[in-house]
Amino acid sequence: MAQLKDVLKKPSSFYDEFLRKPDNYQQDTHYCPGCGHGILHKLIAEAIEDFGIKDRTIMISPVGCSVFVYYYFDTGNFQVAHGRAPAVATGIKRTHPDAIVISYQGDGDLAAIGGNNILQAANRGENITVFFVNNAIYGMTGGQMAPTTLLGQKTMTSPYGRKATWEGYPMKVSELLSTLEAPAYVERIALTNGKNLMKARKAVRKAIQAQIDGKGFSLVETLSMCPSAWRMTPVDAKKWVEEAMMKTFPLGVYKDVLDEREVGSWHRALETVPIEKYHEILGLAHEGMEVEGDVESVPKIFRNPKVLIAGFGGQGILLLGQTLAETGMRHGWNSTWIPSYGPEMRGGTANCHVKISSDPIGSPVVSEPNILIAMNKPSLERFEKDLAPGGLLIYNTSMIDIKPTRTDIEILPLPATEMADEIGSLRVANMVIIGAVLEKTKILQKDVVLDSLNAVVKHKKFIPMNSDAINKGMEYARNYKG
Amino acid sequence: MAKELIKGNEAVIKGALLAGCDAYFGYPITPASEIAHAAAKYFPLAGKVFLQAESEIAAIQMCYGAAGGGVRVMTASSGPGISLKMEGISYSAGSELPIVIVDVMRGGPGLGxxxxxxxxxxxxxxxxxxxxxxxxxxxxxxxxxxxDLTMLAFELADKYRNPTVVLTDGFNGQMMEPVEFPEPVKKKPDKTDWAAMGDAKTRKNLINSIYLDPEEMEEHNVHLQEKYKKMEQNEVRYEDYKLDGAEIIGIAYGTTSRVMYTAVDEARKKGINAGMLRPITLFPFPKVKIRELAESSKVKAFLVSEMSNGQMVDDVRLAVEGKKPVNFFGRMGGVVPTVSELLEQFEKAAK
Structure with missing residues (x-):
């Protein structure tokens, strides 16, 4: 038989003295007489005590009258930005799945500025417990209208009474959230008479137990008194909750699927992966073929290739560039690749810039290429003028029906698309071009290019065809008599 | 180990995991999205948390929660998203939370x-x-x-209990270059003295930025300022590119500094004694080194270039204190300065 002194004992999850409170009344809370917060605090503190979860619990104090929840609860505490408690709770819970995370929020906080945060946390089924205190007003900031303010209710910012056609209707959070699939338990309670308090006690415990059991998101909406902002006596305030608020916000269970859910089904445990495996996970463990680059036999102009590759999106422009940059790197050189980006992206064209150099590369931008690859007509028209004198122009005659005009450059016309079609796929036109680049510049070794494709190409089934295309491109360039 | 040819944005995530990052919370935005893509791909494989937030505002607040719980956490975005994160950034600075934030800058203002x-x-x-x-x-x-700097960001964020930003731009995020990845960080700092981790040891801890009493709030502010002073004493980093004996000192960071390397080399070919100081830390700013250069009799002028209307140049001018002319050349709206433009500016400054 429990002793009366134990029944009336203050739960240990409440501090004995509120030392964080910066005034001389460290045994009294900061709440006004007749306020509902104290009652709800007590119900929560008792549940924490009885469930033995004090050490595991993290309370989140929002902005509003309950901004000082951390004065009172002897648990881990977070004070957070207005409305953001569900997001902060998500961050804590996802990284500490065994913590018991309790978000304690008022109506301005949860239903106005944090409306999307609570909706989304509920919809993700965060395994947290939310206590939502609905007192139909902003208490802390001095009695302004809340999303839950009743129609006709006068506040500092609705001095003539809330009008549906001007400020909309009172927001029914429990009803709203219970339409979502993820939440496990949603109930609205009130802190008025003994009967309601018994129900409230049960709901508070159920909502916390749901989290302990890993059954997902639960929310308890509490109709609570605010005698100060309502300008009522505590007794009248209780009466107003029962007579006015409950008409708009009926008490009851709005959602309860706790029995249908397995214990732990919404507990998101984290797997421990040894850091020794990280390099493998990140794909860093592979060893590609590498050679020492040699520029002796390379024509001088191609020793530090600055390549501009341009064409339609879908012609493999970016991949072509990446293959060159990857191969350059594997010759022990510096290389950069940068895709068409920003203002140049308009009009469905794609281009990329590649630099390969034995020296450090400053700007990765190729403004004066010494190799220009034009895969379509607009590219030739646009970039031919930029090619350095003596540079190499490779252009795709399958797609370009005009001729280059420059005479101070080396030109290789190449029916890349048609050749690719003969090889078996239009997608390998870019590889035909690579073959031609290899043959003309001699700077990159073919076997390294082929090995580089393993790193660059996502669809491995194309690799044999790519190899064929590179050979055909080399052959064409070797035999071409301009 | 082999180098990997990789986009800057992806290198951020591989570096983050190697630095022991435990969680990523983010929201999609170009040109930063590859960071989220890579996090979504690799974090779960390493037993770490990746979660797409409902908004930029929520993403930074999720970081607030995770960081307050003592884990290593990051988010990434670009200008419009970073603006939204400012609420959470101020709170994190106030609550002294080590969060790593990557800003891949794009043209603005507005949607830009x-x-x-x-x-x-x-x-x-x-x-x-x-x-x-x-x-x-x-x-x-x-x-x-x-x-490397993402990894350093995690170290510094923890060392000072301070949000830390990797400030980069779309070009640097999209560009692929060879990267050599280091071994994973084995030891992370103990945070049980301040973080709230949901256990007995940390039950007394409070993550907080509210100090109702002005005296207490001021005391907290003084503490923060002292911390910032320590950063200025200990953490200044910059690259010296041909500064020795240089007469015209270029100053640029990020992508603009890449263009400026080449411009310095070209200027030197033309007989202009150019060099570059590249700030690697923007706060703390290398103002002592800049003042030293300003006071050198050899130095004639400074040339600051940015892809902006001239923002860092204010810090340079504060450091130079009017001792030498500070020229500025900027491009805006997503335009990258060219080598020839910067060369022209070096020539102008040398006259």
Whole structure:
């Protein structure tokens, strides 16, 4: 038989003295007489005590009258930005799945500025417990209208009474959230008479137990008194909750699927992966073929290739560039690749810039290429003028029906698309071009290019065809008599 | 180990995991999205948390929760998203939470465009959120540094209990370069003295930025300022590119500094004694070194270039204190300065 002194004992999850409170009344809370917060605090503190979860619990104090929840609860505490408690709770819970995370929020906080945060946390089924205190007003900031303010209710910012056609209707959070699939338990309670308090006690415990059991998101909406902002006596305030608020916000269970859910089904445990495996996970463990680059036999102009590759999106422009940059790197050189980006992206064209150099590369931008690859007509028209004198122009005659005009450059016309079609796929036109680049510049070794494709190409089934295309491109360039 | 040819944005995530990052919370935005893509791909494989938030506002607040719980956490975005994160950034600075934030800057203001920019300098380095706070700001200029400075960001964020930003631009995020990845960080600092981790040892801890009493609030502010002073004493990083004996000192960071390397070389070919100081930390700013240069009899002028209306140049002028002329050349709206433009500026400054 429990002793009366134990029944009336203050739960240990409440501090004995509120030392964080910066005034001389460290045994009294900061709440006004007749306020509902104290009652709800007590119900929560008792549940924490009885469930033995004090050490595991993290309370989140929002902005509003309950901004000082951390004065009172002897648990881990977070004070957070207005409305953001569900997001902060998500961050804590996802990284500490065994913590018991309790978000304690008022109506301005949860239903106005944090409306999307609570909706989304509920919809993700965060395994947290939310206590939502609905007192139909902003208490802390001095009695302004809340999303839950009743129609006709006068506040500092609705001095003539809330009008549906001007400020909309009172927001029914429990009803709203219970339409979502993820939440496990949603109930609205009130802190008025003994009967309601018994129900409230049960709901508070159920909502916390749901989290302990890993059954997902639960929310308890509490109709609570605010005698100060309502300008009522505590007794009248209780009466107003029962007579006015409950008409708009009926008490009851709005959602309860706790029995249908397995214990732990919404507990998101984290797997421990040894850091020794990280390099493998990140794909860093592979060893590609590498050679020492040699520029002796390379024509001088191609020793530090600055390549501009341009064409339609879908012609493999970016991949072509990446293959060159990857191969350059594997010759022990510096290389950069940068895709068409920003203002140049308009009009469905794609281009990329590649630099390969034995020296450090400053700007990765190729403004004066010494190799220009034009895969379509607009590219030739646009970039031919930029090619350095003596540079190499490779252009795709399958797609370009005009001729280059420059005479101070080396030109290789190449029916890349048609050749690719003969090889078996239009997608390998870019590889035909690579073959031609290899043959003309001699700077990159073919076997390294082929090995580089393993790193660059996502669809491995194309690799044999790519190899064929590179050979055909080399052959064409070797035999071409301009 | 083999180098990997990789986009700067992806190098950020590989570096983050190697630095022991435990969680990523983010929201999609170009040109930063590859960071989220890579996190979504790799974090679960390493037993770490990746979660797409409902908004930028929520993403930074999720970081607030995770960091307050003592784990290593990051988010990434670009200008419009960074603006939204400012609420959480100010709170994190106030609550002294080590969060790593990557800002891949794009053209603005407003929706702007997705081209590279450096116009978030003031927002990140000078504030942007409310209150007297500073962020540690690191400015990579290569894919290798996207990895290395992200890793450093986690170390510094923990060392100072301060949000730390990797401030980069769309170009640096999209560019692929060879990167050599280091071994994973084995030891992370113990945070049980301040973090709230949901256990007995940390039950007494409070994550908090509210101090109702003005005297207490001031005391907290003084503490923060002292911390920032320590950063200025210990964490200044910059690259010296041919500064020895240089007469015209170029100053640029990020992508602009890449263009400026080449411009310095070209200027030297033309007989102009140019060099470059590249700030790697934007806060703390290398103002002592700049003042030293300003006081050198050899130095004739400074040339600052940015992809902005001239934001970092204010810090350079404060350091130079009017001792030497400070020229500025900027491009805006996503336009990258060219080598020839910067060369022309060096020539102008040398006259």
């Amino acid at each position: 465009n997705i081209a590279p920019s450096q116009a978030d300098y003031n927002q990140i380095v000078k504030g942007g959120g409310h209150g007297n706070y500073k962020l540690l700001v690191l400015a990579p200029n290569s894919a290798q540094e996207m990895c």
